[in-house]
Amino acid sequence: MRDYIYALEAEFVLDLRQSWKYKTGFFTDLIVQFMIYSALLFAGGYTWMTRQYGGALNESKTLMLVGYVFWSYAILAISQMGNDIRIEANRGTLEQKSLSVVPLSWLFISKAFSGVTVSTVFVSLIIGMSTLFFNVSIKITTGAFCAWAVMLMGMYGFGFIIAGITLVVKKVGQLTFLIQIALLFLTGTFMPLKSFPYVFQLIGKSLPLTLGMEIAKMSIGGTKIIDSERWMMLVFISIIYLVVGLTIFQILECAARREGLLGKY
Numbered sequence: 001m002r003d004y005i006y007a008l009e010a011e012f013v014l015d016l017r018q019s020w021k022y023k024t025g026f027f028t029d030l031i032v033q034f035m036i037y038s039a040l041l042f043a044g045g046y047t048w049m050t051r052q053y054g055g056a057l058n059e060s061k062t063l064m065l066v067g068y069v070f071w072s073y074a075i076l077a078i079s080q081m082g083n084d085i086r087i088e089a090n091r092g093t094l095e096q097k098s099l100s101v102v103p104l105s106w107l108f109i110s111k112a113f114s115g116v117t118v119s120t121v122f123v124s125l126i127i128g129m130s131t132l133f134f135n136v137s138i139k140i141t142t143g144a145f146c147a148w149a150v151m152l153m154g155m156y157g158f159g160f161i162i163a164g165i166t167l168v169v170k171k172v173g174q175l176t177f178l179i180q181i182a183l184l185f186l187t188g189t190f191m192p193l194k195s196f197p198y199v200f201q202l203i204g205k206s207l208p209l210t211l212g213m214e215i216a217k218m219s220i221g222g223t224k225i226i227d228s229e230r231w232m233m234l235v236f237i238s239i240i241y242l243v244v245g246l247t248i249f250q251i252l253e254c255a256a257r258r259e260g261l262l263g264k265y
Helices: 002-021 023-043 048-053 057-091 094-098 104-134 142-169 175-186 198-205 208-221 228-258
Strands: none
Touching: 002 023, 002 104, 023 057, 023 104, 048 057, 048 208, 057 094, 057 104, 057 142, 057 175, 057 208, 094 104, 104 142, 104 228, 142 175, 142 208, 142 228, 175 198, 198 208, 208 228
């Protein structure tokens, strides 16, 4: 157990230090993300959110910001571990870490904690800029926070699937980017999910991000009751994603070890 705790602490601190060294990339990403958010804000068409999730009409921008924040965390969960594997493979350290006394999946879970920490600073700056420039902010409720935490667990399960694929093929091209864009449209981030064909609605509703975002918006809107079935479904879906993601990652890790792919890039 001591080895697991030490590995968690070491990877957490190391990843934070590396993030601090690449401050230029951090602020560049911040500018790009804020420009995307600003474009969505000026595009309008989000007043439907107050009808669907409750709240006053002037809170529609807040609900849209909530969706954007949840999406930002979700794309972090999906892309982080795959990017980390690609970087470690490029450095030639992936095989060394695979020989650790703790599982490779645990090392990337450790990195996930640091990623959430950095992303929280990132999101806080976006919210601060939104408040400063557009007078749009977020009121954090207990329900919204719990929905965020459970949603994030499920989306990291999705991230383990991408990470497992990256272990085998190393370069996944634009797959992660395409998934990020799909999540922006198929989860009700800024467009109603019911405006899409039924098949895409089913895909969207099967994602932890969609249900987590709905619960958070209803909690912040404060005028609609969040039934227990929604919470149970969110927890169930997130656990399924996490278990399936870890299972697929371990299967693909074994395949990568068997084929000697961990030492190749």
